[in-house]
Amino acid sequence: MNRLLTQVLPLLLLPFVTYAQIRLPRLISDGMVLQRDKKIKVWGWAAAGEKVSLRFRQKEYHTVADNNGSWAIQLPPQGAGGPYTMTFSASNTIEINNILLGDVWLCSGQSNMELTMQRVQDKYAAVIAAKGNSMIRQFTVPDKYDFNQPHNDLEAGEWQEATPEHILAFSAVAYFFAREIYEKYQVPVGLINSALGGSPVEAWLSEDALKAFPAPYAEAMKFRNQALIDSIEEADRTISGKWYARLHGQDQGLKEHWSAAALDDAGWQQMPVPGYWADQAPGRTNGVVWFRKSVHVPAAFINKPVRLWLGRIVDADSVFVNGQFVGTTGYQYPPRRYELPAGVLKAGSNTIAVRVVNTAGRGGFVPDKLYAIATDTDTLHLEGDWKYRQGAVMEPLRGATFIRWKPLGLYNAMIAPLLHYAIKGCIWYQGEANTGRAQEYTALFKALISDWRAKWQQGDFPFLFAQLPGFMEPVSQPAESDWAALRQAQLNTLQRTPRTGMAVTIDLGEWNDIHPLNKQDVGHRLALQAMRLAYGDKHVVASGPLYQSMQVKGNKAILKFADNGSPLTTKNGKAPQYFAIAGPDRQFAWAQADISGPYEITVWSDQITQPVAVRYAWANNPEGANLYNQAGLPASPFEAVIKR
Template sequence: MRNKQQPLFLIVFLSILFVYSGTHAEVRLPRLISDGMVMQRDTKVNVWGWAAANEKVTVRFHDKVYTAEADAKGNWSVTLPAIKAGGPYTMRVEASNVIEIKNILIGDVWVCSGQSNMALPMERVKERYAEVIATAENPAIRHFFIATQYDFKNPFEDIPSGNWMSATPESVLKFSATAYFYARSLYEKYKVPIGLINASVGGSPAEAWLSADALKKFPEHLKEAERFKRDALVDSIQTTERSISRTWYNNIYKNDKGYQEQKKWYDSTYRDAHWPVMNIPGYWHDQGLKDLNGVVWFRKEFTVPATMVDKSVKLYLGCIVDSDSVYVNGKMVGTTGYRYPPRRYTIPEQVLKPGKNVIVIRVINNAGKGGFVEDKAYQITNGTETVDLRGAWKYQVGTVAQPLAPTTFMQYKPGGLFNAMISPLLRFPIKGVIWYQGESNTARADSYYAIFSTLIGDWRNHWRQGNFPFLYVQLSNYAPIALSESGWPALRDAQLKTLSVPNTGMAVTIDIGEWNDLHPLNKEDVGKRLALAAQHIAYGDKRVVYSGPIYQSKEIKGGKVVLYFTNTGSGLISKNNEPLKYFEVAGADRKFAQAQVKITGNTITVWSEQVKNPVVVRYAWMDNPQGANLYNKQGLPASPFMSE
């Protein structure tokens, strides 16, 4: 009889246990509220999370106790009063379980968003800033990185991963470089802890960061957002494109003569006497291999000083379009799968030898012009001695293929990044936002002002903190030096117009870009210029000169145009006392001619003998106005502009 009753007893016991567990779920906190976090000073702060329905939650912080009761869905929150900068503190959250959050600082929290130039970590600029990294020991500067995620259906309540990291020589390599230099500048001046929430995605257009409400202003983008709510569509696209890509790469591997011949082309003993010669760096399209997609192999013999033999040394190969595998004396020393990262490889000990050495590079180009980006370092170095690898290389085509069809980047579709990466932050009070984006919108520059100004208002509406400071970076100079009517100058102009939005500031970077790199290395000046804008706009320092000259208005006088500026500081100057460059003037026909220019105090007068009745003036209106030299005496460059 007892044995027959035992299963029934177990069933009843397990049922009770199930009910008990379901109604006494452990209290949980969002990822942001975790060890090492920075909370915003001088404002009420939300602490929230999830528990069992109707469960009582107690929060102990800063010698005070706060209580809440979870609602029917398990949501709970408490509000802490405004606290001055300081710490470290500990917080205890108690319910059916206890969570202790340690090492909390109170300071200023900045959301750092945009595309790759904001995402770009200190690791990518470590050679340029080796000393900065070595001395980056500052527990008051903290960084929270949010991995790329997107959703087209619903705003997320939380982020699936991430943690707060204090700045150390090791951890700072993962910090956004722009954001770190920004934080360092602010901390040096105000000695207030700085928290950086890095929610940025390489290549992302501005519309991906708009909420569903904001997208209603842009029917084309709203239609696209609605389209990608269909899981079947997303799955179909991804499955198809993965299959196409896999087939393409399998075919080039299968057909690549460099791998298929009995002696592989990366073998150091392979005989390449019959191979033609090409100059590196450069693109093979410009050296005889026009419109070739597929695989091209490159080989070069070199000798090294005796001090490099049997030592670990560094190999720098600039940037390569699109991907590469590199062999030295038959040993693979590195590979990179896409075009933008700098090629920085280590040649291990025992690889280099006295006398002749051979380096082989297998380059895959899937579309467009393949090859080696010019004006970059191509060398082997031990820190004191260098072997230059530029010049003549042997080359041979491994295989030719049709261009690989472009991939659909789902994370770039409208609204997806807002839902997954911004929505989970909205209950966390912040000081403001720094934004570095625009490159991905240059093809649609005419709509950027509307989208960007809407984005600023959208984020402010959702955060419910009023017009918090929104500081952004104007596009740098980029591409070969030439007059241009591309989207770059027009997008810079849209960014300039966005200064009409209250409580915004813009860091002009027209002088610190690189013609051959979308990701210029000088992130220190970017961060410092953003910090100058913050000093004025976010911290109320009205004496600081926080920007270079900004065009304000014009006056036409007797065939000449007088230009007026704000942010002139101590006065307008021509950098290095050279004649001012890149000023152009046009009449009603908008045919621009190079202008003569004269600085008089805080005004500039421009004219041209070719334009008798001037109407419009523009400055630095091109992709790369390298050497544009209108500054104020504080050393800050003027923004490009077009008068109307």
């Protein structure tokens, strides 16, 4: 009997061994946008040797899965249009609906690409309230890393239309870019959003490309050891857990309920908000500081939707109004915007209490942000003296090891699964994580562009990127700047890499926020680059002035700029500002400058008799830089050096 079962059982199982249901990658799903006017590859998995059929636009295509169960069908180029349906058939049938043919753009980089419309919803309320556009769609790639092997699929994700239901989840830069492209060319636009906040450029390089960079490559190989990753993460959790446990246990404010409306805070000290307690009596300490303010609220604020704005806070906060908890934010970057439930505020005196936790650096309230109680029609500002008291003093918390940012990991999990999907090009917003390493960035960034183009096998597709905006406090004298050096590396990449375009954003930053809110103009400037480079519109002025060459005559430097169809001017009608010049000692001094031709500027300083270098807008945040072209686009910051 056992022998009979042994002989019969394989025959019974044969259908299940021979046939397996076909499976499609996540990208090939309802609502997808396929690249028009290019050969289109659709692919998936089935049993080895299984026949797979596809019906699309009244035509049928056939293939057979290989020995590994992989199969692919290549469709001929298709014009823009839709919606269409695809039907895949094998031992099972899969139908994909609502397919559009248009232009597909990969959107990658770090947090300023990742930042969503939800984050900027107050700045662009009218845009978000509009009916939306089903011709613009986004697929968000899940955040994931892997150092061991490239993935062939994504673990989650779906195509979503830019309608009120979904638009808040769209990348703001990518959405404004896509909206402008659609409005001009009236073709569907698909956005593949594969970005991760804080990521350096080397995290997005393949293993092949990383081999040219020994240090990042060695680090990537080190993190193939899962035991190492587990031990680091466990150590980080332990350190963080113990630190917060001690913090909460020592916090007198929690023990004595300093959030209570009726608390007697007459003995508390005062400090101005916004501001940092490092500049006040507590000094440069870490831990918990509680803040309280009594506010008289007019009756006009009652029984209306009310929002409490608390700017930005370093690092984390918990907020109470009249003793009732109204919200918390766990890290420093998001704007503090708390919707107050009905009945929390009352006409007359109200108490706001804020528990601020600072793990390292300068804790407090970031200046030049909105601190207010606001309705749609009225605003009650909260700047001024607040009472404060320290709840707990702690040593700085050691920073965690962000393994997801290590070299190679993001490429394997967030780029490799996309490589079969035809695209129009890429938009990229990244660089903040590499400031301080500008010298290697030029080579790394150029390698990334070449790497992705090689892996996609679509030739030199357009690669458009945003140059870093201004950030941090301005300075009064010429100085070295990591952010300026990184911008120069980006400019070098533009000039040395074919079919690239750079959106200059130096005037779109905020000194106190690494995530400036003006994403519409970033999207617009990237769209201008796309119009000229990807769509061949030669009448579009896509860029502001770009430095080209320099010659020295006596004590004057003559700078030539590329003729991009729009002559030089200044934004405010004054002489060009924020130029610095140096002699052989490389000590820069502020310089005078004059527009001496449509694409020429003369720069000099009475202090420098033998110029060898000129810089423009060379600072973390060069406020006052005013060189533009007549199309209203700013000049890229740059350094020009006479080579001897």
